[in-house]
């Protein structure tokens with residue numbers, strides 16, 4: 001019998017529970033992808049994400065073809081497409097791996113109910129998380145709102161699935177329509193603003209595994225110390241691969257666990273903890289689905305953000321705030337579709353605190369420009385920085401971008417790389433050019449002499465707004 005294997009954010013063939021289930025149960029798999037961005041609610045994938053997906057789908061199709069099969073592409077609506085395909089392909093089942101975005105969870109539940117109601121099999125699996133959102137709960141049987149106890153519970157329940165290698169051969173099935181060509185989905189940009197991306201990134205399962213190997217042989221040693229340094233390649237850069245499911249998180253975790261020695265333990269634990277933040281983000285989004293748009297901490301619903309300031313927002317987006325580390329980060333984002341985590345925090349903080357713009361303003365820009373844009377991680381990141389979220393960063397903690405730069409980019413190399421106008425200005429002036437106006441005018445004449453919002457004034461205004469709320 002035939003079965004549809006519906007690929008979504010699980011664009012890989014190894015460690016693929018839906019594909020595995022279809023094969024284990026003796027079905028001939030028909031591999032499909034359905035393009036239906038309007039089913040994602042307010043968070044249809046952004047431009048950078050689409051550019052990545054275009055290449056990842058191509059890689060998946062290539063991997064399937066080398067095994068005798070292929071990926072068939074269709075347009076939504078998903079339910080109708082699945083119904084039509086079940087008939088046309090003479091298939092009796094649909095298998096897929098779960099996603100956890102609120103709009104998608106709701107859609108998938110409806111699809112499952114409808115298909116089952118019509119006598120088809122519809123089965124979903126965990127393809128993307130170490131712990132699905134409902135598998136860990138507090139002693140009161142509720143969701144966690146704080147990371148540390150969540151992670152403690154996760155470690156107590158720690159168990160990694162065995163590896164499942166990609167099948168060597170997958171027979172093609174003759175029945176059913178071929179679907180549309182990849183270009184017809186219009187995921188790839190029409191102007192090549194993404195050209196620089198592909199100097200850094202190669203989407204697809206093979207390069208996801210390569211990126212893991214590079215990390216394991218390189219930056220893993222010293223990760224705990226180096227992960228906050230944007231001037232070095234100190235992290236794994238696996239985030240887009242993980243978001244698109246080009247590699248399973250349990251495969252990443254298992255490869256690290258296999259290297260555990262007394263001297264490697266601290267770096268491995270630090271890395272697993274970051275994977276833990278990804279798990280926690282999905283836990284929160286599932287249990288508090290409104291938080292993609294609304295403050296998790298409802299006290300902030302009364303908070304007075306500044307009026308929307310289009311000129312300041314534009315300066316922030318383009319890396320023209322006059323605050324070097326913020327501008328460096330925003331330009332790295334624009335050119336590569338990615339920004340180092342420490343700099344994401346600093347740039348987000350400047351927008352939410354110094355400019356007092358609503359965190360959603362920043363979340364939406366990141367959503368459009370990040371290749372790893374992920375509703376769970378992005379929402380958690382922005383609410384954490386804004387101080388409106390789960391725990392840890394109260395609103396009154398305001399990052400000072402100049403001292404942050406001095407600490408985490410001590411030689412100023414990261415700033416010089418992304419803001420070449422500041423290259424000739426030595427450190428520490430490079431972290432805060434306005435503190436040495438004479439030198440800056442001479443050595444960095446093309447860089448703004450003052451930030452769009454002064455650091456001390458911005459901080460004071462942010463704290464005043466916070467006091468007013470309380």
Ligand code: FAD
Pocket residue numbers: 227235236237238239240242243274275276277278279281339340341342344345348366370372373374375377378379380381382385
């Ligand atoms: P590594 O340090 O190598 O970490 C390994 C993996 O752990 C990452 O690939 C990622 O999947 C996960 N991870 C690491 N840090 C976090 C974190 N703080 N929260 C959740 N997961 C984490 N990450 C995204 O994947 N998508 C987003 O849209 C996103 N938006 C963010 C927005 C803001 C404002 C902030 C502060 C952080 C955001 N992050 C987001 C989290 C983090 O910045 C990235 O996951 C990380 O920089 C990716 O680089 P890496 O793969 O080299 O990380």
